[in-house]
Amino acid sequence: MLSARRRRSRIVAGGAVACALLAGAAWGTADEWPFAPFSQYSGSAQPSSTYSSFSVTAIDELGRRFSLPPRLMGLRSVELAEQVEAHRTALADLLSLLRNSYVRLHADRTPLRRLILKEHVVSLRGGRLAGERARAIAWWSDE
Amino acid sequence: MDEIVNIAGATRAWLFAAMPRGRIAVLRTAIYLFVVLDVVYMRAWVADHGTVPASLWHPLMFERVLYLPVPTPGFVTVVKVMLVVAALAAASGRWPRFAGTAVFLLYLEWQFIAFSYGKVDHDRFALLVALAVLPTAGLARWGDKERSQAAGWALRLIMIAVVAVYFMSVIAKIRYGGLDWVSSATAMRAVLRRGTMFSDPFRNLPWVFVFFQYVTFAFELGSPLMLARGRIGRTYALIALGFHTMNLFAIGIMFWPQVVCLGAFFRLERLHLPAGLAWLSPRARPAEVEPARLSRGVRAG
Numbered sequence: 001m002l003s004a005r006r007r008r009s010r011i012v013a014g015g016a017v018a019c020a021l022l023a024g025a026a027w028g029t030a031d032e033w034p035f036a037p038f039s040q041y042s043g044s045a046q047p048s049s050t051y052s053s054f055s056v057t058a059i060d061e062l063g064r065r066f067s068l069p070p071r072l073m074g075l076r077s078v079e080l081a082e083q084v085e086a087h088r089t090a091l092a093d094l095l096s097l098l099r100n101s102y103v104r105l106h107a108d109r110t111p112l113r114r115l116i117l118k119e120h121v122v123s124l125r126g127g128r129l130a131g132e133r134a135r136a137i138a139w140w141s142d143e
Numbered sequence: 144m145d146e147i148v149n150i151a152g153a154t155r156a157w158l159f160a161a162m163p164r165g166r167i168a169v170l171r172t173a174i175y176l177f178v179v180l181d182v183v184y185m186r187a188w189v190a191d192h193g194t195v196p197a198s199l200w201h202p203l204m205f206e207r208v209l210y211l212p213v214p215t216p217g218f219v220t221v222v223k224v225m226l227v228v229a230a231l232a233a234a235s236g237r238w239p240r241f242a243g244t245a246v247f248l249l250y251l252e253w254q255f256i257a258f259s260y261g262k263v264d265h266d267r268f269a270l271l272v273a274l275a276v277l278p279t280a281g282l283a284r285w286g287d288k289e290r291s292q293a294a295g296w297a298l299r300l301i302m303i304a305v306v307a308v309y310f311m312s313v314i315a316k317i318r319y320g321g322l323d324w325v326s327s328a329t330a331m332r333a334v335l336r337r338g339t340m341f342s343d344p345f346r347n348l349p350w351v352f353v354f355f356q357y358v359t360f361a362f363e364l365g366s367p368l369m370l371a372r373g374r375i376g377r378t379y380a381l382i383a384l385g386f387h388t389m390n391l392f393a394i395g396i397m398f399w400p401q402v403v404c405l406g407a408f409f410r411l412e413r414l415h416l417p418a419g420l421a422w423l424s425p426r427a428r429p430a431e432v433e434p435a436r437l438s439r440g441v442r443a444g
Binding site: 001002007010011014017018021025026030031032033034036037038039040041042043044045046047049051053071073074075076078079081082083086094097100101104105122124126127128129 | 155158159188191192193194195196198199201203204205216251254258260261262263264265266267268271272279292293296300303307308311312314315316318319320321323324326327328329330331332333335336346347349350352353
């Protein structure tokens with residue numbers, strides 16, 4: 001049997017976590033994790049709307065052009081999107097930082113000469129896919 | 144007044160209802176081995192964050208308050224190695240308090256490293272609660288039917304955390320998406336981004352995804368039923384497993400930590416280690432074993 005003191009301390013600790021969780025759900029932001037709102041897939045995408053995702057294309061010193069998955073630069077796709085939003089006014093600087101990250105992770109690979117950031121815009125109409133288009137929105141070059 | 148006292152007493156009895164130590168033992172093995180798998184294989188990308196330039200690091204509130212350091216390759220490697228060693232020690236069931244507490248703190252830091260570059264995932268909450276409470280449950284052995292209040296409280300907290308993840312998700316949907324969420328194109332958008340061979344054929348049938356959203360909303364809203372005693376609770380936990388499997392087929396995502404924690408709802412105490420591996424499971428010291436008659440007052444699980 002747990003003593004009354006041990007039961008009381010468990011109730012207090014559990015109650016404190018529950019209160020923090022409820023407060024986070026009602027008023028918090030992701031910044032307060034682990035007491036953040038559980039917001040994955042909680043947004044309401046309108047049936048007729050557009051949304052964006054991002055990709056990076058690389059050209060190495062041998063002139064080869066290839067798609068560079070965010071993972072090779074130490075980020076997840078969704079983190080790349082968040083970083084793009086956070087660096088909207090300095091996207092070339094962001095690409096330079098991502099290139100540094102790539103070099104640290106893959107020092108053995110052919111150096112990169114150029115990076116191109118692309119925005120892919122997907123359109124929905126009536127809840128159905130209506131179109132996709134991609135455009136380059138930033139460049140980084142070592143020249 | 145009497146009613147309030149009665150409700151408080153019933154809540155306390157429910158929270159501390161004795162449950163079998165054997166369930167703790169199995170859950171401990173599963174959860175700590177999952178941590179190893181998660182760190183080394185399933186989310187190995189977390190370690191790559193050590194190479195990302197510090198200017199892309201956006202520390203979360205608790206990292207700022209606790210002055211946690213910027214992840215570097217060396218720091219991330221140290222955390223990773225210590226975490227794996229501690230998790231393997233804890234999975235053995237020995238030193239549950241020391242090894243378990245170390246795993247909780249290191250895994251928390253591991254998640255801070257994971258979530259400080261622009262994206263926070265919410266599928267880790269129940270696992271973190273499990274890691275926080277498992278060290279309090281004392282020694283436990285596979286197949287041990289002996290019930291204890293310490294085991295009961297730990298299991299109850301894990302169950303509540305699992306339910307909270309579902310229920311708080313529906314709260315977030317109402318907060319961010321409003322009641323319109325159920326008829327929105329959120330699931331369609333997820334399928335367009337992460338569709339699978341099972342969900343892609345439905346891209347031209349938006350009503351299928353709207354129906355899926357109604358099901359999700361109803362499932363999450365009804366999730367407290369999982370805490371009901373006996374068959375109702377276990378059936379709802381099975382429905383939860385089905386829900387996660389459906390997500391896996393539709394968008395290729397499985398909320399593994401949540402699935403592992405769902406084990407708290409099932410009679411894992413019926414599982415035994417194969418005879419050759421029995422030595423792996425520690426024996427509870429006599430002083431820690433509660434006489435069955437003392438813990439028969441309230442039964443659960």
